[in-house]
Amino acid sequence: MGKLWLGNVSDIADGQAKGFDPNHSGSDTFFIVRQGNELFAYVDICPHYNDTSLPWKRHHYLDSASAHIVCAAHGALFEIDNGDCVQGPCKGQKLSKIPLEVSSQQEIWISLTTIKEFNL
Amino acid sequence: MNIIGPDKLIFGVDDVAACKQFALDYGLVTKDEQNYVSLDGTGIEILHKDDASLPAPLPSGSMLRKTIYGVADQAALDAITAELSKDREVKTLADGSIEALDDLGFVLGFQVTIRQTLDLPAETINAPGAAPQRGVNLTGVSKDFTAKPRSLSHVVYFVPDIEKAEAFYAERLGFVTTDRFTGTGPFMRPAGTLDHHTLFFLKTPPFMQGVEHFTFHMSGPTEVSQAGYALVEKGYQSFWGPGRHIFGSNWFWYFKSPFGCNIEYDADMDLHDDSWEAREALPGADNSQVFLLQSREKWAPGGPPGKP
Numbered sequence: 059m060g061k062l063w064l065g066n067v068s069d070i071a072d073g074q075a076k077g078f079d080p081n082h083s084g085s086d087t088f089f090i091v092r093q094g095n096e097l098f099a100y101v102d103i104c105p106h107y108n109d110t111s112l113p114w115k116r117h118h119y120l121d122s123a124s125a126h127i128v129c130a131a132h133g134a135l136f137e138i139d140n141g142d143c144v145q146g147p148c149k150g151q152k153l154s155k156i157p158l159e160v161s162s163q164q165e166i167w168i169s170l171t172t173i174k175e176f177n178l
Numbered sequence: 179m180n181i182i183g184p185d186k187l188i189f190g191v192d193d194v195a196a197c198k199q200f201a202l203d204y205g206l207v208t209k210d211e212q213n214y215v216s217l218d219g220t221g222i223e224i225l226h227k228d229d230a231s232l233p234a235p236l237p238s239g240s241m242l243r244k245t246i247y248g249v250a251d252q253a254a255l256d257a258i259t260a261e262l263s264k265d266r267e268v269k270t271l272a273d274g275s276i277e278a279l280d281d282l283g284f285v286l287g288f289q290v291t292i293r294q295t296l297d298l299p300a301e302t303i304n305a306p307g308a309a310p311q312r313g314v315n316l317t318g319v320s321k322d323f324t325a326k327p328r329s330l331s332h333v334v335y336f337v338p339d340i341e342k343a344e345a346f347y348a349e350r351l352g353f354v355t356t357d358r359f360t361g362t363g364p365f366m367r368p369a370g371t372l373d374h375h376t377l378f379f380l381k382t383p384p385f386m387q388g389v390e391h392f393t394f395h396m397s398g399p400t401e402v403s404q405a406g407y408a409l410v411e412k413g414y415q416s417f418w419g420p421g422r423h424i425f426g427s428n429w430f431w432y433f434k435s436p437f438g439c440n441i442e443y444d445a446d447m448d449l450h451d452d453s454w455e456a457r458e459a460l461p462g463a464d465n466s467q468v469f470l471l472q473s474r475e476k477w478a479p480g481g482p483p484g485k486p
């Protein structure tokens with residue numbers, strides 16, 4: 059199966075996030091958070107209703123200290139590294155984590171199988 | 179208890195700059211450094227969550243720190259002080275307003291209302307069989323548009339115990355239940371307004387207690403749609419809408435926000451008096467809206483220029 063190039067690690071500033079819409083659905087279906095040289099990717103669906111996306115504005119997935127992922131609908135907070143909801147309506151539930159590949163040239167790739175499997 | 183409706187919501191937020199920008203883009207106007215108001219003077223106050231002047235937050239971390247109700251006059255304020263003093267502390271603040279907790283732990287304030295009387299036309303429509311609301315040669319819409327929220331309409335709380343919440347607002351503050359979703363919560367209006375609701379509850383587990391959304395009244399469905407579309411064009415993300423609710427008949431469009439809750443535009447809400455008998459319906463998609471539209475980027479048939 060093939061894979062899709064999402065950009066380079068340097069496209070996402072440290073402590074920032076970026077949303078992606080690989081199938082041009084009109085809104086982002088997953089997002090990547092960068093912490094140092096580590097990337098964490100999650101499906102852009104809040105487990106509270108399991109049907110709505112997180113950010114209040116495109117790419118705004120983090121709180122001001124870049125300490126947590128935030129769902130802007132009701133303020134749920136999630137751990138960046140594992141997606142666990144630690145505060146808010148979906149406390150105890152988690153975001154759905156997506157595997158990425160980062161090449162030695164710091165290119166970010168996602169496999170088409172992942173896109174299909176997570177319906178991205 | 180002549181309570182008119184919410185005068186102001188006070189928030190303690192994480193990202194003050196983002197919230198202030200949101201308030202402006204939503205259409206509120208800067209009154210002073212932290213107060214953003216609609217046309218009748220009702221509005222929101224935005225402070226950083228660690229600001230020492232704020233009441234303590236709820237355990238859930240909800241950013242709504244206080245709901246201030248406007249009452250008709252000093253006598254109404256005194257009546258509330260007398261009533262609530264029976265079983266709880268009622269503080270009088272330097273500005274003459276009072277502060278107390280409701281039975282669920284929400285911080286409430288009461289003040290002689292700052293709400294100004296508005297004298298503005300509603301959105302007008304023309305329909306066969308009815309006298310024109312908009313005269314000859316007057317156009318209905320323009321691309322030249324600024325959203326002008328008119329008045330703080332309602333606030334919705336997540337609460338663990340809706341019976342307790344409803345009893346407190348009904349028995350202690352004179353709110354009336356206009357309609358209810360079975361097991362989810364009642365729509366309530368205070369005695370000083372005919373609006374279908376200024377308060378609504380959604381039953382949730384205790385750890386979720388907080389604010390679900392709040393909204394301001396607009397001039398009509400066109401302004402709800404045009405204001406919402408303007409937010410979308412600025413990059414803000416819709417949560418639900420536009421559509422029209424059944425209970426209250428109000429048009430709605432909800433947006434996610436940096437206030438840790440949704441913020442809505444609403445218009446054309448039903449009015450009720452004491453002769454109205456509350457309806458009840460099961461919660462769910464079918465009973466929540468008569469229809470739901472979904473926004474897409476402006477488009478027109480015809481394809482690229484030059485195509486027949």
Ligand code: FES
Binds near residue numbers: 147
């Ligand atoms: S939808 Fe995400 S917190 Fe409610």
Ligand SMILES: [Fe+2]
Binds near residue numbers: 332391430
């Ligand atoms: Fe509402």
